[in-house]
Amino acid sequence: MTRVTIGVIGTGAIARSHLDAYADNSEAELIAVSDINLDRARSVAEKYGAPRAYSDPNQLLADPGIDAVSVCTWNDSHAKWAVAALRAGKHVLVEKPMSRTYAEAAELEREVAATDRILQVGFVRRHSPNAKVLKTFIDNGDLGDIYYARASFIGRVGNPGGWFANKSISGGGPLIDLGVHVVDLCWYLMGSPAAITVSANSYTVLGDRANITTTPRWKVSDADATSNTVEDMVNALVRFENGASLLVETSYSLHATKNSLGVSVFGDKGGADLEPKLEIATEKYGSIVNLIPQISSPTFESEPAFANEIGNFIDAIQGRAESIAPVSHGAEIARILETIYASAEAGREIVL
Ligand SMILES: NC(=O)c1ccc[n+]([C@@H]2O[C@H](COP(=O)([O-])OP(=O)(O)OC[C@H]3O[C@@H](n4cnc5c(N)ncnc54)[C@H](O)[C@@H]3O)[C@@H](O)[C@H]2O)c1
The missing domain is CATH 3.30.360.10 (Dihydrodipicolinate Reductase; domain 2)
Structure with missing residues (x-):
């Protein structure tokens, strides 16, 4: 069993639900977190045992040891960080709403079509x-x-x-x-x-x-x-x-x-x-x-919804299942x- 190495961008309220679910998933391993509020990133890293904490998500995305990221920032940077992560070769789970506008969503669809990476939208209620x-x-x-x-x-x-x-x-x-x-x-x-x-x-x-x-x-x-x-x-x-x-x-x-x-x-x-x-x-x-x-x-x-969401993301990355919330649905x-x-x-x- 290969473990999927994880980075989390944005360490506010909802990131905790992602981090709890990754911690409970035996195939996920948290490597780094990032937040413009570095104090928050550091305290979350300490709580969840992430070896690295950054203020700039680009530093996290530059780490070739990270396979996949959760984007849990404010809505204005969902598309920006999802695009940057895909270009850095990462799989992406992006919180809802996938983007603020349809233009951003369409850009994300094009980016996903140009890679073999998974982009899953955080429609957790599904x-x-x-x-x-x-x-x-x-x-x-x-x-x-x-x-x-x-x-x-x-x-x-x-x-x-x-x-x-x-x-x-x-x-x-x-x-x-x-x-x-x-x-x-x-x-x-x-x-x-x-x-x-x-x-x-x-x-x-x-x-x-x-x-x-x-x-x-x-x-x-x-x-x-x-x-x-x-x-x-x-x-x-x-x-x-x-x-x-x-x-x-x-x-x-x-x-x-x-x-x-x-x-x-x-x-x-x-x-x-x-x-x-x-x-x-x-x-x-x-x-x-x-x-x-x-x-x-x-x-x-x-709790089970986030566990299932992260489970579906890991299954999709491992090639065992399709994501039930693909980029086309977010768009x-x-x-x-x-x-x-x-x-x-x-x-x-x-x-x-
Ligand atoms: N799935 C759900 O049920 C659910 C529930 C709540 C929030 N959300 C979504 O999660 C996202 C975050 O919401 P929240 O309640 O956690 O907000 P929050 O303000 O508690 O946390 C967001 C964090 O992102 C950081 N951040 C913002 N912009 C950044 C950037 N450009 N780069 C790095 N870090 C940045 C902030 O400093 C903050 O720590 C929102 O898009 C929201 O819609 C989803």
Whole structure:
């Protein structure tokens, strides 16, 4: 068994989930980490036993002893570091969103096509046990042809501030940060159809709700509350080539009575909620029957999802399996999200 040697670029919050999963994978060996915040890189290196810590990711990429990297930086450098890593001969697992724009995504597709390296997108929710079980039902035809899906990720005071709230770094607000997860899940479960039209609305009404002082909220470690340039909420209707449609709603700030997460797909033989909990609806002998698979958790489970994601990445590098989240999927999601923003900006439907 050959071990895959690993470097991690960006050592903030989500990098810990990658590092935990690499540490638990017997075929992965962490060699180096890198972060523009060298103190953070050093303390993460110490915690996870990485022999080297750098402030400049180029130093990490120059190490011929590293086979593969996770890119866990802010959205504005995902494409930059993924391209540099591919050119340095590394396999790449890049966090969601794969890029801020479709132009960056298309560049990544070209780079991947020019190499024999793997690029996997960090669509971690695809790897959650509940999603894997539902995908198995769908792949075996239990839902039939899926013609409608609903993707909802609603936060009431969910703007994390810092770089998330800075559009030039993040590429957008709740849609590109939270909505990307549920849009991707629905699109993946629908069988990855090509989008043909998008009609969307974006609202900036409540701002980051700094006036709300009694409801707990999560803020980034480097939060700087002085500016917020991202939307509060987005809704969209996406129509696909096969006639199927997807309804999307996502927010950081909204006068909603609760935070909520919803992922549902509907086919001609059955339907299912993946979130808030996995449940499948079908018919038997004139009755509607709901099926509840008895799994570890009916909702998203972070730890096994990251373990499965890293496992799929290592399997793909070792040539044992295909990655279930290839660059083409990251690019199509980038195209859909960019068109949602463009439709909202233009105030009309856009034909792709
Ligand atoms: N898969 C998920 O469920 C999930 C959850 C949270 C965040 N994310 C994604 O992970 C990425 C990071 O988010 P986070 O919450 O960890 O943010 P974070 O701010 O906690 O961490 C990002 C780290 O990257 C470093 N960094 C930024 N730009 C860099 C650069 N050019 N070169 C080197 N280091 C750089 C920062 O100093 C910071 O330490 C984002 O793209 C976010 O969308 C994914």
